[in-house]
């Protein structure tokens with residue numbers, strides 16, 4: 001799967017947030033996206049998935065050559081895209097088991113029979129792998145989960161849905177070292193198959209577990225520089241000040 | 256005793272005295288009706304100047320334009336169903352005021368459980384026993400007189416003067432009954448008053464589950480005016496859940512009053528789906544220390560339905576707990592009203608009470624009023640209320656869409672999920688039925 005983002009511009013209300021994002025990614029590759037808070041990383045994730053709060057004002061998002069910007073969010077998901085949210089919402093009254101059974105059914109519609117027994121067995125295995133207690137099957141999705149539990153639940157969903165490409169939006173934030181290792185293990189398991197990921201993060205530590213092929217830095221709604229792992233080391237050492245100094249633009253002041 | 260004039264019809268208000276006179280009832284019951292009639296005659300219909308009725312205007316009803324008749328005595332006996340259903344301790348089915356089928360697990364009957372149509376119960380206990388009145392009869396009479404005495408509006412007194420049919424469930428001491436009792440009320444006809452009365456009397460330590468269904472023909476206009484009186488003895492436990500689903504031309508009025516003694520438990524639930532106009536009130540009186548109460552409510556009015564539900568948690572004893580959770584989804588031009596009162600008397604120290612009301616407005620034009628109220632006359636209590644009114648959450652729909660759910664399916668799942676914490680704790684026999692009713696009402700609003 002090839003994802004090609006070209007000159008993507010988006011605003012919320014009257015405020016432009018993405019100001020021309022260019023990024024090409026393929027399944028089989030791991031990309032890291034870094035950048036200071038507020039630079040537009042979550043917005044990019046949301047816009048790629050078609051969140052209704054954002055208005056796209058320019059550019060294209062091509063998946064295997066097809067522009068997905070006119071598609072509804074669920075149609076985009078059904079292409080095999082997945083988003084692990086920075087702040088997963090709580091879905092009251094819907095159990096993890098019921099939610100995932102239906103999501104898996106939708107994902108593999110017509111492809112493979114989702115048998116009751118097979119599904120539960122797969123789910124139990126994936127939960128063991130993610131070190132999530134089996135009792136969570138009967139809990140309402142994300143309701144009352146701790147921050148770390150929510151993040152693990154996102155990765156559990158990814159394992160069950162087997163997307164070809166995932167955006168992980170700060171899945172590592174707020175995790176302790178052990179939880180981080182579990183999350184990374186989930187992502188690396190996906191890499192056994194044809195799978196690509198865009199990992200949005202502030203920290204080097206997750207990238208020690210999941211080696212990125214490419215690293216991009218976003219600032220003020222653009223990808224301002226790209227490279228390999230050396231950029232991460234640079235950031236750890238110097239912070240974002242050099243990015244601001246080198247790529248920052250004065251806000252245009254309107255009367 | 257007079258003969259029962261089967262099928263004789265009386266007008267709703269003016270015919271009330273004649274109706275009472277025509278019934279073949281013993282004096283102890285007739286006296287309760289006359290006591291109610293006397294208070295009824297001195298009262299005006301509740302109007303919107305009274306807070307409880309402020310949002311539910313009944314001034315356009317001409318109650319005299321509705322007719323009533325009493326239950327036919329022999330109907331049930333003829334069709335008594337000896338075939339016990341699994342999971343059902345007993346079932347009584349009514350068509351209009353007539354009991355058309357009754358069943359009771361014979362084991363329970365032999366252990367002293369009484370479960371029968373009210374008119375039969377009244378006839379069987381017809382002698383002027385005086386001091387020899389059976390325990391059950393005395394309990395029933397005391398419940399009526401208590402309710403007549405406490406009634407603060409004319410509709411309720413109207414019911415006690417003119418009830419048309421009903422059920423008595425009496426459970427002796429320490430009988431724990433696993434299977435549930437089922438009451439089916441099937442209503443039909445035009446301009447017909449249906450005024451069913453349910454008594455549940457649990458002696459010390461008894462335990463039961465009761466399901467009440469009120470449904471009706473697709474056509475016709477029924478005016479339901481029901482009342483449920485519950486007595487929960489020391490350490491007894493009652494689960495009572497009512498599903499109301501009359502047609503859209505009908506109206507439903509009803510009151511439930513449960514008295515809970517020391518260490519008793521009540522789990523009451525109401526699911527209001529039908530009727531153009533609904534006004535229900537559920538009163539839980541915690542009279543003995545250590546008792547606790549859970550009041551659940553589900554409503555989902557659509558089109559121009561009006562649903563007004565009121566709960567009252569009355570703490571007359573220390574160390575009691577009560578919790579009300581009412582959730583409503585409101586569609587089209589419908590109007591949902593919830594009024595919740597927590598009253599703690601000066602004996603109610605160490606009370607733990609709260610009430611929660613959540614409303615989902617599914618489109619512009621839908622309206623919800625949420626009026627929680629606390630009246631607390633003692634210190635050392637934990638009482639709170641919370642109410643929310645909102646729309647389906649776009650971020651939740653988006654989240655589900657990002658997992659491949661179509662927006663329609665996502666909205667439906669969220670709506671089911673909104674009610675699910677309540678549905679999941681109702682009796683198993685009702686859960687799927689209620690989920691289906693919720694699903695049948697669903698129309699996507701397309702908020703993505």
Ligand SMILES: Nc1ncnc2c1ncn2[C@@H]1O[C@H](COP(=O)(O)OP(=O)(O)O)[C@@H](O)[C@H]1O
Nearest residue numbers: 012017035036037038039040041042043044053
């Ligand atoms: N729903 C929103 N309403 C208003 N402003 C928003 C909203 N979402 C994001 N923004 C703004 O867009 C900018 C980019 O935010 P975001 O994409 O969350 O950044 P990042 O994920 O890189 O921290 C920020 O200035 C933020 O305040």
Ligand SMILES: [Mg+2]
Nearest residue numbers: 041042086170
């Ligand atoms: Mg972010």
